[in-house]
Amino acid sequence: MKSLSLNNRVTGQGHGLRQWLLSNAPRSRRQARLGRAYQAWLTFSQNRLAMIGLGIIILLVAAAALAPLIAPYPPNAPNLSVRLAPMSAAHWLGTDELGRDILSRIIFGSRLTLYVIVLVAIIAAPVGLLIGTVAGYAGGWLDMVLMRGTDIFLAFPKLILALAFVAALGPGIENAIIAIAITAWPPYARIARAETITIRKADFIKAARLQGAGPTRLVWGHVVPLCLSSLIVRVTLDMAGIILTAAGLGFLGLGAQPPLPEWGAMISSGRKFMLDQWWVAAMPGIAIFVVSLGFNLLGDGLRDVLDPKAEGR
Amino acid sequence: MTALLDVKNLRVTFETRKETIKAVRGVSFAMGREKLGIVGESGSGKSVTCRALLGLVRPPGTVTADHLLFDGVELRQSDPRHLQAIRGRRISMVMQDPKYSLNPVMTVGEQIAEAYRIHARASRSEARRKTIEMLEAVRIRRPEQVYDTYPHEVSGGMGQRIMIAMMLIPGPDLLIADEPTSALDVTVQLQLLAIMDDLVQQRGMGLIFISHDLNLVASFCDRIIIMYAGRIMETCPASELHRARHPYTRGLLNCLPQIDTPPGALPVLKRDPAWQDGTP
Amino acid sequence: MGVGSQPSAQGNRAWRYGRKLSTLVASVALTFLGLLFVTFLIGRVVPIDPVLAAVGDRAPAEVYERVRIELGLHLPLYQQFFVYIAKVFQGDFGRSVLTANPVTTDILRVFPATLELATAATFFGILLGIPMGVMGAVHQGRWPDQLLRVVGLFGYSVPVFWLGLMGLLLFYGRLDWVPGPGRLDVFYEGILDPVTGVILIDSALAGEWDIFRNALAHIALPASILGYYSLAYISRMTRSFMLEQLNQEYITTARVKGVSERAVIWRHALGNVRIPLVTVIALSYGNLLEGSVLTETVFAWPGLGFYLTKSLLSADMNAVLGGTIVVGAVFIGINLLSDALYRLMDPRAR
Numbered sequence: 001m002k003s004l005s006l007n008n009r010v011t012g013q014g015h016g017l018r019q020w021l022l023s024n025a026p027r028s029r030r031q032a033r034l035g036r037a038y039q040a041w042l043t044f045s046q047n048r049l050a051m052i053g054l055g056i057i058i059l060l061v062a063a064a065a066l067a068p069l070i071a072p073y074p075p076n077a078p079n080l081s082v083r084l085a086p087m088s089a090a091h092w093l094g095t096d097e098l099g100r101d102i103l104s105r106i107i108f109g110s111r112l113t114l115y116v117i118v119l120v121a122i123i124a125a126p127v128g129l130l131i132g133t134v135a136g137y138a139g140g141w142l143d144m145v146l147m148r149g150t151d152i153f154l155a156f157p158k159l160i161l162a163l164a165f166v167a168a169l170g171p172g173i174e175n176a177i178i179a180i181a182i183t184a185w186p187p188y189a190r191i192a193r194a195e196t197i198t199i200r201k202a203d204f205i206k207a208a209r210l211q212g213a214g215p216t217r218l219v220w221g222h223v224v225p226l227c228l229s230s231l232i233v234r235v236t237l238d239m240a241g242i243i244l245t246a247a248g249l250g251f252l253g254l255g256a257q258p259p260l261p262e263w264g265a266m267i268s269s270g271r272k273f274m275l276d277q278w279w280v281a282a283m284p285g286i287a288i289f290v291v292s293l294g295f296n297l298l299g300d301g302l303r304d305v306l307d308p309k310a311e312g313r
Numbered sequence: 314m315t316a317l318l319d320v321k322n323l324r325v326t327f328e329t330r331k332e333t334i335k336a337v338r339g340v341s342f343a344m345g346r347e348k349l350g351i352v353g354e355s356g357s358g359k360s361v362t363c364r365a366l367l368g369l370v371r372p373p374g375t376v377t378a379d380h381l382l383f384d385g386v387e388l389r390q391s392d393p394r395h396l397q398a399i400r401g402r403r404i405s406m407v408m409q410d411p412k413y414s415l416n417p418v419m420t421v422g423e424q425i426a427e428a429y430r431i432h433a434r435a436s437r438s439e440a441r442r443k444t445i446e447m448l449e450a451v452r453i454r455r456p457e458q459v460y461d462t463y464p465h466e467v468s469g470g471m472g473q474r475i476m477i478a479m480m481l482i483p484g485p486d487l488l489i490a491d492e493p494t495s496a497l498d499v500t501v502q503l504q505l506l507a508i509m510d511d512l513v514q515q516r517g518m519g520l521i522f523i524s525h526d527l528n529l530v531a532s533f534c535d536r537i538i539i540m541y542a543g544r545i546m547e548t549c550p551a552s553e554l555h556r557a558r559h560p561y562t563r564g565l566l567n568c569l570p571q572i573d574t575p576p577g578a579l580p581v582l583k584r585d586p587a588w589q590d591g592t593p
Numbered sequence: 594m595g596v597g598s599q600p601s602a603q604g605n606r607a608w609r610y611g612r613k614l615s616t617l618v619a620s621v622a623l624t625f626l627g628l629l630f631v632t633f634l635i636g637r638v639v640p641i642d643p644v645l646a647a648v649g650d651r652a653p654a655e656v657y658e659r660v661r662i663e664l665g666l667h668l669p670l671y672q673q674f675f676v677y678i679a680k681v682f683q684g685d686f687g688r689s690v691l692t693a694n695p696v697t698t699d700i701l702r703v704f705p706a707t708l709e710l711a712t713a714a715t716f717f718g719i720l721l722g723i724p725m726g727v728m729g730a731v732h733q734g735r736w737p738d739q740l741l742r743v744v745g746l747f748g749y750s751v752p753v754f755w756l757g758l759m760g761l762l763l764f765y766g767r768l769d770w771v772p773g774p775g776r777l778d779v780f781y782e783g784i785l786d787p788v789t790g791v792i793l794i795d796s797a798l799a800g801e802w803d804i805f806r807n808a809l810a811h812i813a814l815p816a817s818i819l820g821y822y823s824l825a826y827i828s829r830m831t832r833s834f835m836l837e838q839l840n841q842e843y844i845t846t847a848r849v850k851g852v853s854e855r856a857v858i859w860r861h862a863l864g865n866v867r868i869p870l871v872t873v874i875a876l877s878y879g880n881l882l883e884g885s886v887l888t889e890t891v892f893a894w895p896g897l898g899f900y901l902t903k904s905l906l907s908a909d910m911n912a913v914l915g916g917t918i919v920v921g922a923v924f925i926g927i928n929l930l931s932d933a934l935y936r937l938m939d940p941r942a943r
Contacts, residue, residue, distance in 0.1 A: 152627030155928075156921050157883035160901070161631075164917045167905045168638040244752050248887050251754050252902055267755055271891075274758055275766040282762075285755030292750035367849060393854070401851035413842040418864050418940060428850045463940040479850065 040305050050301020056294025063110040071104035075261045084277045094279040096270065102280065105261035106287045112173065112262050113291060116246045116255075117239050120181045125235050128185035129227065132192025133219050137200055147193070150186045158183040159245055166254045173256040176249045180242055191234055195227040229306040237299035240292040247288050263288050316343040317487060317519045318366070321379040325361050325543075328373050336361040336374075338543035346486070348513065348520045350534035350551070352527050352565075358543040359523045363489045367404060368396045384486070402432045405480040406489040407509075410496040411472025415464035422448075422460030425479045432483040447478040451508055470501035474508060481512055487519040495524070506533055527554075527565055539565070542589050561588055621929060626678070628921045632914045633677050637670075639910050686915030691907050696915035699900060704919065705790025706776060707889065707896030711881040713793075713816035718823025718877060723863075723870070725824070726831025730839060731858055741828050748825020753884045757818045757891035764814055771814045772807070774893035781807055815892045819884050823877045830873040834866040841865075868939045875931030879924045 022039070026032040044050055063070065072092075079099035087094045093102040135146040153161070158180075165179035199205065199222070208218055249255040250264025258265060263284040270281030325337040337358040342349075353359045365376045366388060381388040383404065390396070408414040416424055425447060426440040435443070441460070448456035451474040464472060473493060480488060490509065494502040510533070513520045524530050530537055531554045539546045539562050547559040557563060564582035644661045652660075661667060665676050680686070686696035729741035764770045772778060776792055781804050788795045793812070796805040838844065839862055847861045848854075886898030893899070897916055904912035936942045 152624055155624050155628055155925050157924055159883045159886055160917055160920050163905055164635050164913055167913045168635045240749055247752050274762055278762050281758055289751050296746055296749050397851050400849055406849045408842055414846045416843040416861055431851045465941045
């Protein structure tokens with residue numbers, strides 16, 4: 001991949017906005033922040049794989065948002081006369097055992113996928129962040145208690161714990177989300193705690209405290225923003241795993257219930273026809289694979305930009 | 314004195330995506346079985362020069378030279394076995410910090426014995442015997458006990474002595490010492506130098522001593538080469554260092570306080586950009 | 594400062610060991626207790642009345658009350674927890690609603706199958722993963738490295754149950770290279786006396802080589818599918834560890850001594866990589882226990898995962914919680930083992 005080095009691009013022709021963003025002497029905090037973000041974007045966009053990942057995610061969001069417009073058929077329209085039809089011009093990915101168009105079901109299923117990962121991220125990341133920063137900042141017995149709790153959750157294999165929760169709460173997509181979120185927060189707590197402990201000792205924290213900042217302001221205003229970049233990287237990389245776990249739960253019949261077009265559940269119902277009408281089970285799997293891949297590529301790219309010292313999993 | 318080592322126009326260049334670094338730019342020197350010191354600041358290319366001799370420069374680095382002759386034989390050859398035969402057996406190298414340069418999961422004795430067994434088809438017990446002899450030669454007491462220790466269990470000074478033992482056990486003709494005392498306490502430094510001096514004399518070996526410490530090199534070596542920015546600035550016998558002529562060398566000498574230096578600030582070395590390009 | 598082996602130094606070392614050991618044991622015990630607490634809570638969240646589940650919904654009031662007291666549900670919550678802990682330590686997980694056996698018996702019956710699968714998969718991952726990782730590191734940037742990256746990326750993106758299905762489709766449905774689901778052909782079932790529960794071992798011990806070959810044929814596909822994930826993880830970590838080691842000074846020392854490049858890689862570098870790799874392998878094994886839940890379902894492999902899934906679908910909470918505790922305990926055990934192995938293998942940690 002031949003591309004100009006960052007320097008060449010930067011020192012070349014700069015027009016108005018670009019030059020403003022890349023200036024070496026920003027005159028306001030906003031300019032500095034935007035400038036940094038733009039530089040990060042430049043580095044990121046040179047990574048072809050990461051851009052592919054980004055493209056996939058954008059595609060996912062677009063599919064979810066525009067589903068009714070782009071899907072050729074409604075996702076829940078059984079048509080028994082064309083059941084288990086192979087791929088054709090009418091049905092690009094074939095039909096399932098009730099004659100429903102698989103492509104449309106996959107497109108609508110992207111909504112469920114997005115729903116799951118967004119909710120899990122919204123629940124697990126802040127919880128992990130909160131627990132981690134509090135533990136790291138407070139130290140002492142509070143730290144010990146919180147970390148012991150985190151370790152307990154880390155001691156469980158995630159899928160098994162999610163299974164146990166769903167068993168207790170009953171199947172359904174919301175319960176699946178809660179179950180997954182419960183297993184997802186511990187790594188974020190660990191990261192947040194590690195970063196907090198490092199930052200806590202920094203001089204600028206002491207300076208802020210001398211100026212009268214209380215602990216809440218210190219944690220919120222100073223510590224949390226610094227934790228954010230490694231947290232974002234980790235959350236993005238975890239997305240792939242969350243999608244796989246959600247699909248696994250769906251496959252076992254514990255996630256979204258039929259007739260919702262959840263990808264894992266679609267694979268499960270297609271299993272009976274695996275040997276002859278393989279597309280019913282294969283297509284949703286490919287969708288899962290592509291989306292997970294997208295998040296992995298995106299996460300790797302983000303890590304190279306935001307958190308280069310983090311080593312591979 | 315027949316030249317043990319004859320280097321002509323050695324150049325080492327590192328090419329990465331971002332930039333091209335010319336670490337060594339046309340270095341030529343020859344030495345016999347003497348103690349040659351190479352002095353220079355960080356980045357002067359002194360370490361890279363010696364690593365190039367042993368074929369330790371890996372891509373993206375490239376090594377070119379008119380010739381690199383050791384005992385009359387060209388060092389750069391396509392057959393890797395040639396290099397393996399030279400390393401350890403004819404030329405070896407002691408590195409700076411035994412904390413990093415010794416394999417942490419092998420016992421000290423095993424590592425030294427390995428150096429022996431590579432070049433001499435010997436049995437384990439004979440290698441062990443030779444190792445213990447060598448440990449005694451570097452003045453380590455209770456060598457049998459030390460044999461079974463791990464590198465993290467020994468002190469810095471002892472670690473360096475172990476390195477010397479390991480590098481001298483195959484009986485090379487040339488020893489390269491890359492800042493061997495820089496990681497040690499001052500008192501231990503002198504002990505180590507004495508051991509190295511003894512062994513090198515006894516075996517009639519050549520020694521290349523790389524350092525940034527001009528005084529140390531002057532007191533220890535027979536001849537001194539001064540490098541800067543990948544080139545040799547000056548070569549002179551150690552005894553005549555104070556009569557060095559190149560402005561860089563004079564600048565270095567002036568930075569070092571002497572007992573009879575008049576009080577006041579020491580002069581700061583002014584780097585002439587011409588030194589980067591011109592060959593003295 | 595020389596090497597010290599005086600009696601007081603040895604006594605000191607023993608004392609430090611003892612302290613480290615007791616902190617370790619306390620830590621593990623606490624984690625396990627926490628595990629039990631979480632499962633206990635999960636059990637209490639169930640919307641189903643466990644008494645009804647046991648006696649059916651047409652039992653008279655006295656029977657209901659009797660069973661309720663029997664199950665200890667009249668006690669305050671914390672006391673119930675203590676009873677729960679006591680039972681677990683006695684190995685009593687209650688009775689399975691589905692099979693009417695004690696859950697412990699069920700688990701002992703199914704667990705070896707999972708162990709067999711996870712172990713076979715890990716072997717696959719180690720045998721292929723370590724050399725791949727080494728090659729990726731040594732030829733960084735060239736095709737072995739690229740291949741490794743692709744394998745790794747796929748390993749983190751492909752759902753295991755789907756891969757299993759595709760594998761069955763290809764190797765069983767189309768190519769007929771492997772037999773179908775299950776551990777043995779129906780023909781061979783019930784012949785062997787279960788000694789360890791691991792068919793490969795039992796059949797070898799009994800000299801029944803036909804059964805052995807059949808079992809091997811049956812385990813080949815699920816172990817490879819599950820093993821692929823182990824392969825992806827292990828090879829990635831091996832590569833990263835190798836790169837780290839190959840940059841160290843002692844590698845230069847080895848080269849200077851005249852050690853052949855092959856010995857530098859496989860003896861010196863790998864000798865150091867082994868140590869953190871043990872932790873990676875242990876973690877991988879734990880992850881496989883998880884993955885086996887889905888793989889067993891796809892291949893109708895009668896292991897703990899399959900048992901858990903079936904119990905789950907029938908809301909058999911005793912079985913689900915029992916299985917969860919066992920898996921959790923094994924997880925903790927594996928982490929402990931890897932920790933101990935690490936200490937044994939790394940001279941700096943002793």
